[in-house]
Every structure is written in C-alpha cells, then in structure tokens.
Amino acid sequence: MTPSARVQAAIDILDAVIDAARGQGASADRIAAEWFRARRFVGSKDRRAIRDLVWNAIRVCGDVPVNGRAAMLRLAKGDTTLTALFDGSTYGPALITADEPVAEGGIAPAWLVDQMAASGLDADEQAALLGRALLDLRANSLKISRDELRAGLPVQAEPTAAPDGLRLPVGTAAESWPEFAEGLFEIQDSGSQIACMALGVQPGEAVVDLCAGAGGKTLGLGAAMRNTGKLLACDIDRNRLSRLPDRAMRAGVLVETRLLNPGRELEALADWAGMADAVMIDAPCSGTGTWRRNPEARWRLDAKALARYHTMQANVLDIGAKLVRPGGRLTYVVCSLLDAEGAGRIDAFLNANREWSVALPGLPAGRPHAKGWRLTPFRDGTDGFFFATLVRRVN
Template sequence: MTPAARVQAAIDILDEVIAAARGQGASADRLAAEWFRQRRYVGSKDRRAIRELVWAAIRACGDVPVSGRAAVLALVQDDAALAALFDGSTYGPAPIRAGEPVATGGAMPGWLAAEMAASGLDAAEQGALLGRAPLDLRANTLKIDRESLAARLPVAADATAAPHGLRLPVGTQAETWPEFAQGLFEVQDTGSQIACQALDAQPGESVVDLCAGAGGKTLALAAAMQNTGRLLACDIDRARLQRLAPRAERAGALVETRLLNPGQETAILADWQGQADAVLVDAPCSGTGTWRRNPEARWRLTPAAIARYAQMQAHVLAVAAGLVRPGGRLVFITCSLIDAEGADGLAAFLATHRGFRCEPLDMAVGRPHRGGWRLSPYHDGTDGFFFARLVRL
C-alpha cells in the first residue's frame, strides 16, 4: 500500500469505530481485526502503520469526532508529512479543504474531565490515562517463580512492584510463546495484581471471586492459595465464565465455578452464606482506568451509564456482604478512577452495613484515597484502580 492509501484505510476504520461508539457497538480492536480479516492482502507493515494511525487519532480526540477524516485531520495540525498524504491519489484521501471539520483535541469529553477533576485527578493524571500501556505478566507460582520465568523468556523483562510481576515492552506478543502455552504466566497488569494482593488470600481458606469474568484475578488467587482450601469463581456472564476452565487447566489451578442469575445471586449462593474467609468483588464499572488499552471507551460513556454502574456495584457489594464470615474480609475493586463508582460506593456501603469496617492498606505503590487505595498510570505506571479492604466485625 502507498502511504496515502494507509491514511485512507485508517480513516475507513475510524468511521466504523466512531459509529460503533455512538451505537454501543463492537470495540475498536474487534472492528480493526475484522477490517483486516476481510483484506488479507494487506501486509504486516501496512497493518502496523494503519493501526498506529487509528489509535493515535483515537487518543488525540477528546470528544467523539464527526468522522474518521476529521479525527485524522486532528493529527495533521502537528504533522506536515501526514498533511501531504491528503493528495487525492488513487486509494488516498482527498486533498484538505479549507474549513472542513477537524475533531477537537483533549483527553476526554468535558463532562468526564469535570468528573475526574472532582475525583482528585488533575490534567496530568487525566492525560496519562491515554498513554500506551506496557505488557505486564504474572509469574504463575503454581509452576514457576518470577526469577526463573524471567530467565526463560525470549526478551528481557523487568520486575514490577507486584511480587510476581514482570514488565515487557509495548506490543510484545507474549501469548504466542511456549511459556504461555505451558501455563508459566498470565498476562495481567501490575495494578490488577496488586489489587488481588489486597485480599491476602491464604492457603486453606474458603474464597469467593464474585465477579470473576474470564478469571484473571481468580487465577492469581488460586496461586496465592497454593491450590488448597476452596476457591469459587462466579459471574452472571456464561460466555466469560466458560473461558475460565481452559485457562485454569493451563495454569494448573483448582477452581470451582458457578453461574449466577441477576437478582437471584443470594439464593444461588445459599450454601456460602456467612462461610467465606474472603470475598473479592471486582465490580462492574466504566473502566476509565483502562483507557490506555481501550481509548475509544471514553467516547461511549454517559452520566447515566456512570449512575447505572454505581447501582450495580451497590447490589453486588450487598450480595458479597452476606457471604463473609465474622472476621472475614471483603475487597472491593473498581478499575475506574471516578469517585462516583468507587470511593462514593464504598462510603454508601459502609453507611448501610454497620457490621463492616475499612482496614488500612499499605501497598507497594499507590496512595490512600478516601478509605481505600488508588493506583493510576501517571502516579504508578499501572492501570487505574480504586480498591478497599473491609473486615466483617
């Protein structure tokens, strides 16, 4: 492909991404993958260049652009070489016209910036949410320790603040390595690993991962428990929960699973009421802390969506509270940095559940925030998280 044709390809993909963002459709990753699948003639170098331009444009536009062309034109203002590729050549974009729409810049839509500021995140913190994330691994201690894993990997890896974490360069295809197929590691952000560490799951305990999804945090808990005791992974999403079984088999992790029905969670978990030593609630949220991986997600959010997530979190926390034995632990995690779906939810829970108290945390990175702990890309080099540990009295 010519350089100009690459630009037009990026514009075409961006048009699909923008339409999907407005209609709550597929993710940018999925749309780009499908676009390339239908055009197998596009070579690897072209694919890489097109993808880089697509994601650069997504990160550059604060509000949803009117079009893919407007999104790329936002980059043109600081890139004369890119502007020159709007040359009207075959398969390339038409020449730039005076006065045509150009997407607005910024880290995010104005209302989201205001929510972030109200949650204690300044412009530098907000901008860092759109950087490119490195690839973090968690050594699976059921099979190997961090140092031995690092020695076996085909590229150099740096230890992270998580006790079993390793960091690789952006774009590393670690899941293609034999060490991954052998279950020696899982891909997991350091912040996620540290949030799991807050539960302090111990060998022999009875532990519930209430919102397990595909089980990334579940597998970290299994390793911490050394495959002893009892570990139950639950979710309301059948497809996601079914992905846990092959992952657990690869990791050598012993995990029970249970599919939940919305609104009937307590009944389905009747045998666990008041029995769990520890319950992890990786609560549903907007995912503002993971924008480095999914920057177009900020175009999908609305104030109403934030309010819905807060309601969902309150429900899940209430379910979790009933599972914890006296003296047991409950860890509330959200990968959002907006207080409305984090610290505010914690405060509301404590106001209605007097039998629980917050326990102080002192993690390797991060800082205290309103009764819990906060991690952010700018401050800690991890995805953004808020989490808190509570003890049942």
C-alpha cells in the first residue's frame, strides 16, 4: 500500500470506531481486526502502520469526532508529512479544503476532564492515561518463580514492583510461547497484580472472587492460596466466566465457578453467607484507568452511564459484604481513577455500614488515596486503579 492509501484505510476504520462509540457497539480492537480479516491482502507492515494511525488519531481527539477524516486531520495538524498524504491520489484521501471540520483535541470530553481534576489528577496524570500500555505478565508461582521464568524467556524481561511481575517489550507475542501454553505465566498488568495483594489471601482460607469475569485476578488469588482452602469465582456474564475453567486448568489452579443471575445473586450464594474469610470485588466501572489500552472508551462514557456504574458498584459491595464472616475482609477494586467510583463508593458504604473499618496494607507501589489506595500510569507505570480493603468487626 502507498502511504496515502494507509491514511485512507485508517480513516475508514476510524469511521467505524466512531459509529460504534456513538452506538455502544464493538471495540476499536474488534473493528480493526474484522477490517483486516476482510482484507487479507494487506501486509503486516501496512497493518502496523494503519493501526498506529488509528490509535494515534483516537488519542489526540478529546471528544467524539464527527467522522474519521476529522480525527485524522486533528492528528495531521502541525505534521507536514502526514498532511501531504491528503493528496487526492488513487486510494488516498482527498485534498484538504479550508472549511472542512477538524476534530477537537484534548484528553477527554470537558465534563470528564472536570471529573478527573476533581479526583486529584493533574495535567500530567491525565495525559499519561492516554500513553501506550506496556506488556506485563505474572509468573505462576504454583509452577515457577519469577527469576526462573525470566531466565528462560526468549526476550529480555524486567521485574516490576509486583513480586511475580515481569515487563516485556511492547508488541511481544507472549501468548504464542510454550511457556504460556504450559501455564507458567499469565498476561496481567502489574497494577492488577498489586490489587490482588491488597486482599492478603492466605493458604487455607475461604475466598470469593465476586466479579471474576474471565478470571485474571482469580488465578492470582489461587496461586497465593497454594491450592488450599476454598476458592469460588462468580460472575453474571456467562461468556466471560466460561473462559475461566480452561485458564485454571492450564495454570493448575483449583477453583469452583458459579454463574449468578442478576438481581438474585444472594440466592445463589446462600451457602457462603457470612462464611468467607476474604472477598474480592472487581467492580464494574468506567475503565478510565485502562484508556491506554482502550482510548475510545472515553467517547462511550456519559453522566448517565457513570450513574449506572454507581448503582452497580453499590450493589456488588452490598452483596460482597454479606458473604464476609466477622473478622473477615473484602477488597473493592475499580480500574477507574474517578473518585465517584472509588473513594466516594467506599465513603458511602462505610457511612451505611458501621461494623466495617478500613485496613491499609503495605504494598510495593502506589500511595494512599482517601480511604484506599491508588495506582496510576504516570507515577507507577501501571493501569490506573483505586482499591480499598475493608474489615468486618467481630461482634
């Protein structure tokens, strides 16, 4: 493909991404993958170049652009090399006219920038949310130590702050390695690994991962438990939860999975009421801390969606609290840096549940924030997280 044709291809993909963002459709990753699948003639170098153009354009547009061309023109602003590729050539984008729309720049829609500022995120912290995500893995301590794994990998890997964490060069196809097939590691951001540490699970405990999804944190909890005690992974999403058994088998983690019906979760968990030593709540949230991976997600969020997340977060906190025995604990986690989803949820819970108190565990990265702990891309090189560990008083 010519450089101009690459630009037009990126514009075409951006049009689909923008339409999906407005209609809560497929992710940018999925849209791009389907676009390339339908055009198998596009070579690997062209694919990389087109993807870079798409994601760079998404990152520089604060609000939803009117179309893909407007987004690409924002990226081209001040870049004479890119601007020159709007040359009207065959398969390339049309010449630029003086009156056509150019997308607005910025970190996010204005209302969301205000929310981030109110949550203590300065300009540097906000900008880092749109950087390029690094690739971390967690050595599976049930099978291998971090040092042993590091020594045997085909690329150079650097230890992260997480005790079992390693960081690989961006773009490494780690899931194609035999070490992955053997269950020696999982792909997991170091921030997610540290959030698991906050629950402090021990061998022999009874532990519930309430919003387990596909089980990334579940597998980390199982490794910390050394396959002793009881580990239950739950979710209301059948498709996501169905991926966990195969992952657990590969990792050698013993875990029970349980599909929950929305609105009737406590009925399905009646046998665990007041019995759990520890509960992990990886709550549904806006995902502002994961924009490095999904920058178009900020175009999908509005005040109504945020309010819906608040309701879901309060609900899972209430459910999780009912599972914890006196003296037990729960860790509430969101991959969001908005106080309305993190610190505010914890304050509301504690005000309504006086038998609970906060425990601030010592962790290898991050810092205290309100009544919990915060990790950010700017300061910690991880995805953005807020989490808080709460302890139920013994009556």
